Amino acid sequence: xxxxxxxxxxxxxNAHILGHRLGEWCGHGPILEQDIALTNISLDLIGxxxxxxxxxxxxxxxxxxxxxxxxxxxxxxxxxxxLVEQLNGDFGKTIVRQFLFDAYNFLFYKTLRNSxxxxxxxxxxxxxxxxxxxxxxxSEWVIRLGDGTEVSHEKVQxxxxxxxxxxxxxxxxxxxxxxxxxxxxxxxxxxxxxLWQEKVDDILKTATLxxxxxxxxxxxxxxxxxxxxxxxxxxxxxxxxxTYPGQVW
Amino acid sequence: xxxxxxxxxxxRSKQGLHHKHVGSLHAADAQMAIENARDVYTRRNxxxxxxxxxxxxxxxxxxxxxxxxxxxxxDKVYRHPTFYTMPDDxxxx
Numbered sequence: 418x419x420x421x422x423x424x425x426x427x428x429x430x431n432a433h434i435l436g437h438r439l440g441e442w443c444g445h446g447p448i449l450e451q452d453i454a455l456t457n458i459s460l461d462l463i464g465x466x467x468x469x470x471x472x473x474x475x476x477x478x479x480x481x482x483x484x485x486x487x488x489x490x491x492x493x494x495x496x497x498x499x500l501v502e503q504l505n506g507d508f509g510k511t512i513v514r515q516f517l518f519d520a521y522n523f524l525f526y527k528t529l530r531n532s533x534x535x536x537x538x539x540x541x542x543x544x545x546x547x548x549x550x551x552x553x554x555x556s557e558w559v560i561r562l563g564d565g566t567e568v569s570h571e572k573v574q575x576x577x578x579x580x581x582x583x584x585x586x587x588x589x590x591x592x593x594x595x596x597x598x599x600x601x602x603x604x605x606x607x608x609x610x611x612l613w614q615e616k617v618d619d620i621l622k623t624a625t626l627x628x629x630x631x632x633x634x635x636x637x638x639x640x641x642x643x644x645x646x647x648x649x650x651x652x653x654x655x656x657x658x659x660t661y662p663g664q665v666w
Numbered sequence: 667x668x669x670x671x672x673x674x675x676x677x678r679s680k681q682g683l684h685h686k687h688v689g690s691l692h693a694a695d696a697q698m699a700i701e702n703a704r705d706v707y708t709r710r711n712x713x714x715x716x717x718x719x720x721x722x723x724x725x726x727x728x729x730x731x732x733x734x735x736x737x738x739x740x741d742k743v744y745r746h747p748t749f750y751t752m753p754d755d756x757x758x759x
Contacts, residue, residue: 448692449691449706450691450692450693450702450705450706453705453706453709454701454702454705457705457709550704553701554701557697557698557701561694561698
């Protein structure tokens with residue numbers, strides 16, 4: 418399959434699945450302002466997913482639309498990283514998951530701006546502003562909760578310990594990513610890794626949180642091997658389009 | 667969150683000259699208040715500048731004092747600069 422297509426779908430899936438997870442918070446936030454903050458981030462991500470899916474449909478050139486690609490694929494055809502499909506848990510866990518991803522996403526888009534592919538570069542340029550705010554928001558909340566009360570500290574430390582094994586995959590390059598990087602279109606993730614580690618170390622230190630020592634990492638999302646959570650996510654997300662194909666508002 | 671103070675939020679729009687009061691919200695501190703205001707009060711492109719002030723730092727006049735504070739100004743036309751003729755060449759004064 419086309420490397421550029423796979424690459425674009427991988428990026429779109431990250432945004433789409435994480436956007437969906439954050440959407441699950443709508444109406445359930447701990448307080449009004451954070452409910453709106455999380456759903457704003459969700460909308461930003463869904464917007465990024467749309468741009469990327471639209472481009473993917475164009476690259477594919479088979480007359481499919483962004484909706485077909487987003488709503489009619491099954492779990493094994495999704496290429497998002499495992500981190501974004503993990504459960505929301507409590508607010509603290511959602512924040513930790515968000516921070517770990519945002520730190521990566523920020524560095525990623527910052528580099529993708531220089532892609533030889535004009536469309537990806539343009540999408541990166543626009544998304545970077547949104548993601549800059551996401552990172553600011555999630556970093557601060559990691560600090561507030563980590564360096565907060567005993568209860569908040571314990572909750573986010575637990576979340577960090579649980580989610581750590583999903584961070585390795587963010588920097589694992591599979592075949593289509595290596596191809597894209599070699600062509601100057603995709604991002605070399607190995608370059609991002611130390612910068613990401615620096616940012617994470619910095620925030621965790623301020624948050625008085627301990628970095629987990631476990632170095633064993635989960636993998637497989639980018640090549641379609643997902644946790645069981647993705648099945649449930651898609652069952653809910655895709656229900657309408659799969660049951661009533663071609664349905665419009 | 668029971669201890670979070672209330673903040674009054676003022677937003678200046680892109681074309682605007684001054685900050686307008688748009689509402690209030692709860693936040694733990696000024697930085698969170700700015701971010702909450704950004705999320706709640708500027709998501710529809712309402713503005714480009716945010717001021718946050720803790721509600722208890724604002725002192726307001728009492729409505730029952732209105733007669734003595736404001737009514738006397740109602741019939742003092744000599745205080746308005748409406749009788750001064752502007753020369754045509756003077757712009758933007």
